[in-house]
Amino acid sequence: MGLKTVGQRVPRVDGLTKAVGQAVYAGDMEMPGMLYGKALRSAYAHAKILSIDTSSAEKIPGVHVVLTAKDIPGINKFGLAILDQPVLAADKVRMRGDAIALVAAESGDIAEEALQAIKVSYEELPGIYTIEAGLADNAPLIHEEMGTNLLQHTKVRKGNIQEGFARADVVVENTYYTQRAEHAYLEPETSLATIDVSGNVTIWTSTQYVFRDRRQIAPVLGIPTNRVRVIQAATGGAFGGKDDITTEIQAGLLALKTKRPVRVTWSRAESMVCSTKRHPMKIWCKTGATKDGRLVALEGTVYSDKGAYCSIGHFITKKAGLHLSGPYHIPHISVDTFAVYTNNTVSGPFRGFGILQSALAHESQMDMLAERLGMSPWEIRMLNA
Amino acid sequence: MALIALDLTVNGKQTQVQVEEDKNLLYLIREVLGLKGAKEGCGEGDCGACTVILDGKAVNSCLVLAVQAQGKELVTIEGLGRPDNPHPLQRAFVEEGAIQCGYCTPGMILSAKALLDYNPSPTGSEIRTAMSGNLCRCTGYQKIIRAVQKASNSMAEGKEVL
Numbered sequence: 001m002g003l004k005t006v007g008q009r010v011p012r013v014d015g016l017t018k019a020v021g022q023a024v025y026a027g028d029m030e031m032p033g034m035l036y037g038k039a040l041r042s043a044y045a046h047a048k049i050l051s052i053d054t055s056s057a058e059k060i061p062g063v064h065v066v067l068t069a070k071d072i073p074g075i076n077k078f079g080l081a082i083l084d085q086p087v088l089a090a091d092k093v094r095m096r097g098d099a100i101a102l103v104a105a106e107s108g109d110i111a112e113e114a115l116q117a118i119k120v121s122y123e124e125l126p127g128i129y130t131i132e133a134g135l136a137d138n139a140p141l142i143h144e145e146m147g148t149n150l151l152q153h154t155k156v157r158k159g160n161i162q163e164g165f166a167r168a169d170v171v172v173e174n175t176y177y178t179q180r181a182e183h184a185y186l187e188p189e190t191s192l193a194t195i196d197v198s199g200n201v202t203i204w205t206s207t208q209y210v211f212r213d214r215r216q217i218a219p220v221l222g223i224p225t226n227r228v229r230v231i232q233a234a235t236g237g238a239f240g241g242k243d244d245i246t247t248e249i250q251a252g253l254l255a256l257k258t259k260r261p262v263r264v265t266w267s268r269a270e271s272m273v274c275s276t277k278r279h280p281m282k283i284w285c286k287t288g289a290t291k292d293g294r295l296v297a298l299e300g301t302v303y304s305d306k307g308a309y310c311s312i313g314h315f316i317t318k319k320a321g322l323h324l325s326g327p328y329h330i331p332h333i334s335v336d337t338f339a340v341y342t343n344n345t346v347s348g349p350f351r352g353f354g355i356l357q358s359a360l361a362h363e364s365q366m367d368m369l370a371e372r373l374g375m376s377p378w379e380i381r382m383l384n385a
Numbered sequence: 386m387a388l389i390a391l392d393l394t395v396n397g398k399q400t401q402v403q404v405e406e407d408k409n410l411l412y413l414i415r416e417v418l419g420l421k422g423a424k425e426g427c428g429e430g431d432c433g434a435c436t437v438i439l440d441g442k443a444v445n446s447c448l449v450l451a452v453q454a455q456g457k458e459l460v461t462i463e464g465l466g467r468p469d470n471p472h473p474l475q476r477a478f479v480e481e482g483a484i485q486c487g488y489c490t491p492g493m494i495l496s497a498k499a500l501l502d503y504n505p506s507p508t509g510s511e512i513r514t515a516m517s518g519n520l521c522r523c524t525g526y527q528k529i530i531r532a533v534q535k536a537s538n539s540m541a542e543g544k545e546v547l
């Protein structure tokens with residue numbers, strides 16, 4: 001048919017710019033009068049903040065501003081789906097790496113020195129580091145206003161589960177655990193924010209979703225969304241990890257307060273501690289098949305470790321449940337999912353959105369069923385696909 | 386911190402700079418010389434995004450003190466080709482689809498260049514060894530290795546000169 005593009009090998013439009021080192025990432029940008037922003041991170045996973053003393057930090061020459069929760073002009077909350085994450089922790093911290101204060105200074109070194117000079121006194125609270133501890137009776141609450149650490153419970157029901165298992169000749173039942181994982185995109189999170197004479201804020205950033213970013217930035221800055229412009233710079237990998245707000249609000253707040261361009265870049269260590277991770281999950285699965293290898297019933301539970309905040313993890317957890325049957329036809333299904341807050345690092349989107357965790361469970365079940373039935377792993381899959 | 390004056394060759398040009406004595410070579414390149422092609426991925430020698438060529442050897446510029454560049458010859462990605470006249474390695478990376486986000490790319494290409502300067506016809510395993518200090522999270526390594534192989538072949542056939 002002589003199509004020019006479809007079915008042809010075409011070079012990336014930005015390939016050559018990247019190959020010669022001319023692609024501009026947010027960290028490559030500089031502006032006249034630009035300041036360097038940094039965040040003070042929580043030393044504890046779960047603690048009350050008793051006091052924050054920024055006075056000595058403010059006196060360091062070259063420090064332009066030190067901000068804490070009380071300086072936020074708008075709301076002190078953000079979140080991809082639910083606004084449950086503070087921009088700057090006010091009364092308590094819920095995970096290691098919660099931001100407590102922001103500094104803008106003439107250089108990164110001065111900003112770092114200022115962070116060291118901020119004194120925070122904490123009262124440590126009992127922490128929750130497992131799903132089980134989060135759901136235990138009388139568990140300490142991570143978000144008190146919710147009255148529970150259970151963020152969400154969803155159900156999948158199809159057919160009649162008792163009837164399904166009654167028809168099963170073999171049943172395989174197992175519990176699977178998956179680990180937390182870091183995206184480790186090669187470019188750490190970076191944003192550069194500027195403010196113009198009319199108060200419009202422009203933020204160049206390493207992100208995945210500029211519109212969702214501006215919808216979260218504007219309410220914190222206390223300005224209408226149409227006064228916030230977010231521009232995606234060349235982005236050095238993301239894999240779901242830059243779906244959430246990272247440095248955007250921090251840079252925006254500092255620019256708003258100093259009226260200077262401010263660039264915030266997280267160190268690799270900071271990125272490891274603060275950015276979202278793939279949800280660790282505990283998946284229990286009971287799968288029944290007839291002796292000729294046909295799947296007849298699936299019962300399961302999926303528990304996800306949300307870490308301290310939702311991000312979009314209620315949806316990811318639900319999706320793990322929706323995919324627990326894998327690509328197979330199963331007439332009778334009963335699956336429950338539970339998203340549980342803990343004091344671990346916040347879990348969020350990461351390639352697969354919960355489906356990988358489920359795949360470990362349903363594919364392991366298939367192998368074990370095949371073994372029990374004396375079938376080949378290929379045969380049982382083809383039969384049920 | 387005291388400022389130290391340095392003389393070095395940057396991409397073929399004799400250059401004089403001043404830099405704080407505690408800064409690393411990556412800082413000198415990005416912040417003092419303003420060459421933004423070298424990237425910082427980790428700042429501690431793990432990722433290779435900051436790779437440049439110093440006196441013919443690929444180095445992690447985050448692990449070299451700026452003052453160690455005194456009297457040396459520095460090559461950064463800006464010293465290879467330009468978009469209208471790319472280096473064979475740069476062309477091969479584009480053609481082989483060895484670039485996705487591109488953050489690892491300058492470091493990858495410079496590691497490959499240091500290899501080809503020293504060993505113009507490397508085997509697959511020699512390429513793998515030479516590139517083992519450069520991490521890529523997007524593309525995977527097959528296409529990158531193919532790109533280096535391709536550049537080496539086209540240079541050997543004399544179709545391309547350095």
Ligand code: FES
Pocket residue numbers: 424425426427428429430431432433434435436445446447448
């Ligand atoms: S920044 Fe130098 S090795 Fe990662």
Ligand code: FES
Pocket residue numbers: 186236237483484485486487488489490520521522523524
């Ligand atoms: S292309 Fe993104 S890290 Fe290599």
